[in-house]
Amino acid sequence: MKERIVLRVFAKPLIPLILLFALYVQFHGDYGPGGGFQAGVIFGAALIFYALVFGLEKAQKVAPPTFLQSLTALGLLLYAGTGIASLVLGGNFLDYSVLADDAVHGQHLGILLIELGVGTTVASVIVLIFFSFAGQKQT
Amino acid sequence: MIALLDILLLSFLVVVVVAVTRTRDLFAAIVLTGIYSLLSASIFVVLDAVDVAFTEAAVGAGISTVIFLGALALTSRSEKVSSHPSWGALFTTLTTGAILVYGTLDMPHYGDPAAPIHHHVAPRYIQDSPTEVGVPNMVTSVLASYRGYDTLGETAVIFTAGISVLLLLRRPRQSAAKEEQQ
Numbered sequence: 079m080k081e082r083i084v085l086r087v088f089a090k091p092l093i094p095l096i097l098l099f100a101l102y103v104q105f106h107g108d109y110g111p112g113g114g115f116q117a118g119v120i121f122g123a124a125l126i127f128y129a130l131v132f133g134l135e136k137a138q139k140v141a142p143p144t145f146l147q148s149l150t151a152l153g154l155l156l157y158a159g160t161g162i163a164s165l166v167l168g169g170n171f172l173d174y175s176v177l178a179d180d181a182v183h184g185q186h187l188g189i190l191l192i193e194l195g196v197g198t199t200v201a202s203v204i205v206l207i208f209f210s211f212a213g214q215k216q217t
Numbered sequence: 218m219i220a221l222l223d224i225l226l227l228s229f230l231v232v233v234v235v236a237v238t239r240t241r242d243l244f245a246a247i248v249l250t251g252i253y254s255l256l257s258a259s260i261f262v263v264l265d266a267v268d269v270a271f272t273e274a275a276v277g278a279g280i281s282t283v284i285f286l287g288a289l290a291l292t293s294r295s296e297k298v299s300s301h302p303s304w305g306a307l308f309t310t311l312t313t314g315a316i317l318v319y320g321t322l323d324m325p326h327y328g329d330p331a332a333p334i335h336h337h338v339a340p341r342y343i344q345d346s347p348t349e350v351g352v353p354n355m356v357t358s359v360l361a362s363y364r365g366y367d368t369l370g371e372t373a374v375i376f377t378a379g380i381s382v383l384l385l386l387r388r389p390r391q392s393a394a395k396e397e398q399q
Contacts, residue, residue: 172365203379211287
């Protein structure tokens, strides 16, 4: 799609806005609809959009597959690690109340961390799946 | 007004499903399934389930359409015409559908305050989550805090799905290098 100039001109300002919206959904999930899963999907969609318009090679320079592979595991580890941190601090597994001095603040911190973990895993898995489909040569 | 909207959206759903089953063009079928997801998302909005609608619109109408199209690029564009009608498949589908519809007859009506789901843990979430968790979006507090185990499991499922796709589709580096040499 390298010669589609209208798509390229529109995609350039649109992609940063989509990424920004993904971050908004990620960190505003406590207050409105949304959360890690939706934010991860939107973030991944922005990268897939970039790959569709500007080509797979450029997209893989932005997000190298090996880096994405470690991000998938990192997100899940962040989630489970939050649970283990609350264990170490004397609570139950995934009981965020012990993470801060105040129970409500602990809950906020825990939810922020686990949503970040969910978002990281979802975004990187979606982009990786797209890369592995798009990278296949037609036989 | 809401009832009219429901009827309109649900009949659109039926039309789209019939169109998906009728078409032989796989590209058209993929776009139609995307439309199906968008209609489902609209129905979730009508049911006030905005979080679910958000996910359905992003995943169903967006990502899965793109991934289906990616798979379509690797295969042929039209469905093979089978020589004989598959009565077994029709029978299985109709029976399963009939059993599912029969199952819904016992379900409480939508929004019934006496339904069991509104008397189990829901009252506690509604009454205590503002003081216990303090997050304005109650869906987030249920998903991330009260049901943190479930969400951890879901994240693990997504992780596993990603790893499985990588294992299945990625060619080993050594054999790819050998092919290039040849």
